[in-house]
Amino acid sequence: MTTYISTRGEAPKLGFCDVMLTGLARDGGLYIPEVWPQLSAETIASLFGRPYWEVAVEVLRPFVAGEISDEDLGRMANEAYATFRHPAVVPLDQTAPNQFVLELFHGPTLAFKDVAMQLIARLMDHVLAKRNQRTTIVVATSGDTGGAAVDAFAGRDNVDLVVLFPNGRISDVQRRMMTTTGASNVYALAVEGHFDDCQAIVKGLFNHHKFRDAVSLSGVNSINWARIVAQVVYYFTSAVAVGAPARSVDFTVPTGNFGDIFAGYVAKRMGLPVRKLRVAANVNDILDRTLKTGIYEVREVHASSSPSMDIQVSSNFERLLFEASGRDAALVRGLMDSLKQSGRFVLPEKVLTAIRADFESGRADEDETSAAIRAAWRETGDLIDPHTAVALAVADRDTTEMHVPNVVLSTAHAAKFPDAVEAACGVRPALPVYLEGLMTKPEHIKVMKNDQSDIEQFVLSVSRAAKQGVS
Numbered sequence: 342m343t344t345y346i347s348t349r350g351e352a353p354k355l356g357f358c359d360v361m362l363t364g365l366a367r368d369g370g371l372y373i374p375e376v377w378p379q380l381s382a383e384t385i386a387s388l389f390g391r392p393y394w395e396v397a398v399e400v401l402r403p404f405v406a407g408e409i410s411d412e413d414l415g416r417m418a419n420e421a422y423a424t425f426r427h428p429a430v431v432p433l434d435q436t437a438p439n440q441f442v443l444e445l446f447h448g449p450t451l452a453f454k455d456v457a458m459q460l461i462a463r464l465m466d467h468v469l470a471k472r473n474q475r476t477t478i479v480v481a482t483s484g485d486t487g488g489a490a491v492d493a494f495a496g497r498d499n500v501d502l503v504v505l506f507p508n509g510r511i512s513d514v515q516r517r518m519m520t521t522t523g524a525s526n527v528y529a530l531a532v533e534g535h536f537d538d539c540q541a542i543v544k545g546l547f548n549h550h551k552f553r554d555a556v557s558l559s560g561v562n563s564i565n566w567a568r569i570v571a572q573v574v575y576y577f578t579s580a581v582a583v584g585a586p587a588r589s590v591d592f593t594v595p596t597g598n599f600g601d602i603f604a605g606y607v608a609k610r611m612g613l614p615v616r617k618l619r620v621a622a623n624v625n626d627i628l629d630r631t632l633k634t635g636i637y638e639v640r641e642v643h644a645s646s647s648p649s650m651d652i653q654v655s656s657n658f659e660r661l662l663f664e665a666s667g668r669d670a671a672l673v674r675g676l677m678d679s680l681k682q683s684g685r686f687v688l689p690e691k692v693l694t695a696i697r698a699d700f701e702s703g704r705a706d707e708d709e710t711s712a713a714i715r716a717a718w719r720e721t722g723d724l725i726d727p728h729t730a731v732a733l734a735v736a737d738r739d740t741t742e743m744h745v746p747n748v749v750l751s752t753a754h755a756a757k758f759p760d761a762v763e764a765a766c767g768v769r770p771a772l773p774v775y776l777e778g779l780m781t782k783p784e785h786i787k788v789m790k791n792d793q794s795d796i797e798q799f800v801l802s803v804s805r806a807a808k809q810g811v812s
């Protein structure tokens with residue numbers, strides 16, 4: 342059985358199912374496997390051409406072994422990816438010599454979050470039912486995680502889901518995906534603040550142990566290891582499609598909370614020959630600045646046309662700090678304390694060097710993002726979303742090694758951001774037919790102050806776990 346340890350070194354070691362239900366570690370850190378599972382070159386080569394759900398079983402098996410059987414995992418993966426509207430689940434397009442675009446937006450809510458969320462909703466339900474437990478999930482979203490969670494968890498018997506989103510800072514389509522479900526176990530809260538405020542509240546709830554135990558709190562943000570591991574799968578499918586393990590591959594990833602690109606790092610640690618992982622940031626470029634200067638410094642958040650990446654505090658960077666420091670939990674605790682107290686920390690030289698061995702970075706401003714949307718439309722007739730456009734702009738400008746295939750992650754469908762796309766190229770993307778009613782359904786939203794105790798009161802009032810005394 343794979344065991345998991347916290348990046349802050351002061352929480353109990355857990356197995357996969359407990360890690361998945363726990364979310365944030367009790368010492369405020371993030372869980373990571375004690376030992377990185379390895380896939381051999383033969384196993385990686387054998388993934389070529391296989392159905393996506395089968396590859397998911399191969400990649401996830403070592404993380405869940407001894408706790409979830411292959412048969413159960415296969416059944417849940419099969420069901421999860423049957424909800425996608427493309428037979429390849431995550432098709433790969435070639436757009437230039439050695440440039441490929443991985444379309445991760447064919448799931449029910451048109452963003453890459455569906456890839457992990459459809460699977461982990463089934464995994465959580467499976468484990469909760471076996472244990473006869475209920476849970477209360479509180480999730481923070483800058484627009485996409487929330488919709489994916491609502492779709493995946495609406496109507497499930499063992500879960501209440503509370504979604505916190507920044508009021509007025511997400512697209513109408515994103516908001517409606519969270520507010521129109523009508524499911525009695527889903528609550529959409531519009532918080533008067535930024536995404537970082539919502540994420541800080543969620544972490545605050547986890548760090549309030551009495552509250553956390555009273556409502557049996559779980560999280561499905563990328564603080565949850567299960568989210569990361571489910572995202573590792575498409576790094577394998579796409580790399581194998583462009584020649585791995587015989588060839589190395591680069592990835593360019595539109596980045597905010599650092600979960601998606603960290604999944605690429607996990608793939609590399611498991612044996613996938615990844616040369617560089619390229620962080621693509623929008624104007625909220627804290628990670629690009631950090632990689633260039635070694636100083637992680639929180640600044641004001643600017644509203645951009647790629648709102649899901651309007652983030653300053655990137656949760657999963659903590660997992661990378663842990664790895665790049667040689668798993669020095671005391672160092673991670675010190676850096677996180679400094680972040681809390683002063684909004685910044687300085688990376689020790691050896692940590693920065695280790696990070697730069699695996700990562701590069703770039704940023705695209707609003708004009709560059711619009712130009713990338715226009716260029717894609719003019720050159721290929723494809724409408725791309727602004728997050729994908731940030732990555733394409735960075736890939737086109739900052740790729741340093743033209744002989745290595747570069748896979749750009751396309752993380753959302755253009756129709757989730759119709760105003761930004763239309764403003765850039767003059768064409769308004771239409772929602773797929775199955776979502777046609779979305780813009781006219783009644784919405785259920787509660788506006789909340791940016792205040793942890795108000796949110797706690799709300800969650801307590803809706804949590805059936807709390808009412809039943811489950812801890």
Ligand SMILES: Cc1ncc(COP(=O)(O)O)c(C=O)c1O
Pocket residue numbers: 452453484485486563595596597598599600601602649650728729752753
């Ligand atoms: C469409 C889209 N692209 C990119 C990102 C950034 O991904 P991550 O937060 O995993 O870095 C997000 C938000 O997570 C997103 O919703």
Ligand SMILES: N[C@@H](CCOP(=O)(O)O)C(=O)O
Pocket residue numbers: 481482483484485486487561562563564597598600601649650656
């Ligand atoms: N961009 C995300 C922000 C939350 O990221 P997560 O991967 O930690 O869930 C969003 O769309 O909500």
